[in-house]
Amino acid sequence: MMAVVILVCSLILMLQFFVSYCRSLIAASAKEPLPLEVQEVTGISRSASADDFSRVIQLLNLCPERPEDRSQLRVVGAYYRLLGFVRSTIALFAPSLKAWADRERALCAYFAAVTLGRRIAFSRNLLAQQMLP
Amino acid sequence: MPGPLQYFIWFSCTLLEVAVLVCAYRRQAIRQYFLLNLYISCEVIASVVRFEILHHYGLSSLNYAYFYYYSDALLTILLFLALSSLYSQVFGELNAGRYVQFGALFLLSATALFSFAVVQQSSAKLLSHFVFELSQNLYFVGLVLTYILWAAILKLRETRTRLIQIVLSLGIYFSLYAANYALRNLYPSMESVFQSLNPLIGCFLPFAWAYAFWRIPDDARLEPSRLAVIR
Numbered sequence: 218m219m220a221v222v223i224l225v226c227s228l229i230l231m232l233q234f235f236v237s238y239c240r241s242l243i244a245a246s247a248k249e250p251l252p253l254e255v256q257e258v259t260g261i262s263r264s265a266s267a268d269d270f271s272r273v274i275q276l277l278n279l280c281p282e283r284p285e286d287r288s289q290l291r292v293v294g295a296y297y298r299l300l301g302f303v304r305s306t307i308a309l310f311a312p313s314l315k316a317w318a319d320r321e322r323a324l325c326a327y328f329a330a331v332t333l334g335r336r337i338a339f340s341r342n343l344l345a346q347q348m349l350p
Numbered sequence: 351m352p353g354p355l356q357y358f359i360w361f362s363c364t365l366l367e368v369a370v371l372v373c374a375y376r377r378q379a380i381r382q383y384f385l386l387n388l389y390i391s392c393e394v395i396a397s398v399v400r401f402e403i404l405h406h407y408g409l410s411s412l413n414y415a416y417f418y419y420y421s422d423a424l425l426t427i428l429l430f431l432a433l434s435s436l437y438s439q440v441f442g443e444l445n446a447g448r449y450v451q452f453g454a455l456f457l458l459s460a461t462a463l464f465s466f467a468v469v470q471q472s473s474a475k476l477l478s479h480f481v482f483e484l485s486q487n488l489y490f491v492g493l494v495l496t497y498i499l500w501a502a503i504l505k506l507r508e509t510r511t512r513l514i515q516i517v518l519s520l521g522i523y524f525s526l527y528a529a530n531y532a533l534r535n536l537y538p539s540m541e542s543v544f545q546s547l548n549p550l551i552g553c554f555l556p557f558a559w560a561y562a563f564w565r566i567p568d569d570a571r572l573e574p575s576r577l578a579v580i581r
Contacts, residue, residue, distance in 0.1 A: 223490055224532035230497055231525035237500070237577040238518040238558075241511065244572045288561060 239296035242289055243324050246331040255334040265326035267319040270297050273329040280336040281343060290332060297325040352409065359549045364397045366556035373563035379512075382568075385435040386516070389428045390556065396421045416478070423481040426488045430458060433492055436517055437499055440508055457495070461487050486531045493524035504574050511570040512562050514577070519558030526551045 256262050259273055274294070300318045308315035352360070370390045374380050380387050400418060407413040434454035438447045465483040469476060499517055508514065530551060534544045 220532045220535040224529055224536065227490070227493060227525045227529035227532060230493060231522055231529065234496075234500070234518050234521035234525060238515065238522060240577045241515055241518060241572065244576055245511070245570070285565070288557070 235299075236296070239292060240321075240324075242293060243328045246328045247324060249331050251327075251330055252334045252337070254337060255330055259330050259333065261327065261330050265323045265330060267322035267326065269326035270322060270329055273326055273333055277329060277333050277336060280333070281340050283336055283339045286332050286335065290329070293325050293328055297322060300325070352404075356546070356549065359553065360397070360401075363549055363553040363556065364394060366553060366560055367394045367397070369560040370556045370563065373560050377563050377568065379563055379568065383435075383516070385428075385432040386559070389425065389432045390559070392425060392428055393556075396425060419478065419481050419485070423485045423488075426485045426492075427458065430454065430488055430492055430495075433495055433499070433520065436513070436520070437495075437502075439513060440499060440502055440506065457491060458488075461491050489524055489527045489531060493521065493528050496521040496524055504578050508574060509571040510568075511572045512566045512568060514572065514574060515562040515566060516559060518577075519555060519562070522558075523551070523555040526554065 251259075251261060258276060259265075259269065261269060261273075265273075274290075277290070300322050304315055304318040304322070308318055367390050371380075371387060371394070374383060374387050400414070400421070403411075403414050403417050431454065434450055437450040437454070441447070441450060462484055465487050466480055469479045469483050496517060500521060502508075503514060503517060527548075530544050530547055534541050537544070
């Protein structure tokens with residue numbers, strides 16, 4: 218009985234900590250403006266929509282990888298998938314939860330777009346270094 | 351002997367722990383987070399000694415089993431003290447450091463007494479089982495304390511991003527361990543499966559701390575109210 222209580226409490230608290238942790242990763246990028254070229258390529262100007270994430274990730278995969286982004290993107294990707302699961306299961310019975318999940322997914326997409334901007338700048342720098350005599 | 355995958359996870363975890371120390375040193379955060387870094391240093395030392403014992407005596411030896419569980423209990427106590435140092439940082443402006451230390455020692459003693467009482471009723475190998483029970487209970491107490499600390503961060507509007515990420519990652523780590531211990535108690539026949547998850551869970555904390563020290567400047571700030579799941 219005690220083990221069941223501990224298991225349930227641990228899982229609930231883990232979910233809360235995980236959501237807050239992912240939000241803390243995303244929070245910094247939410248205030249960052251998108252470079253013009255990213256706005257043109259992704260069609261995202263000020264705020265992203267919930268379904269933009271996969272499209273931006275496809276664009277990200279076309280750019281050379283920055284080692285600094287890798288871990289963050291994995292965590293946020295896992296968070297996005299968790300939100301997708303919540304949206305298609307529990308949120309069917311609670312419309313407010315669906316709206317919340319969509320807002321969070323939009324923030325994930327915006328975070329991916331900010332990362333795309335950084336990767337484009339990184340690729341430019343790489344190219345510039347190669348062009349130097 | 352462990353397989354290649356288990357060795358890989360073990361070495362990766364130890365490397366991540368070394369990375370935490372290097373990042374903290376490079377970002378001049380050793381003193382500010384002294385107990386956290388002390389805990390990580392002890393993890394590295396324990397990892398090296400465990401490897402030596404494993405190499406000499408084998409995985410199924412009593413020497414390895416004893417050292418593993420005893421060092422795990424000591425490391426859990428150290429992590430518990432590291433958590434109390436985070437409390438001191440959050441409550442620093444309220445000059446509540448002494449109360450926090452007193453509370454941490456009281457909780458530690460109470461958990462030890464509770465574990466002893468549980469073990470005394472049903473165990474012949476008292477000390478070994480006490481050590482295992484103490485670790486298990488401290489993980490759950492640590493989880494509850496981390497949640498209270500998180501609530502205090504939200505209430506006191508603590509804005510230091512690095513501190514917030516360290517606390518949140520500690521919460522994830524404690525909850526994963528507590529859930530794993532609970533699953534081991536619920537399904538004893540699958541103990542080996544759940545036990546093999548321990549090193550994987552152990553990698554998360556050094557990974558998250560290394561990230562927090564390396565990527566987040568000391569002066570970075572964020573609004574904690576944006577992070578709360580329940581408002």
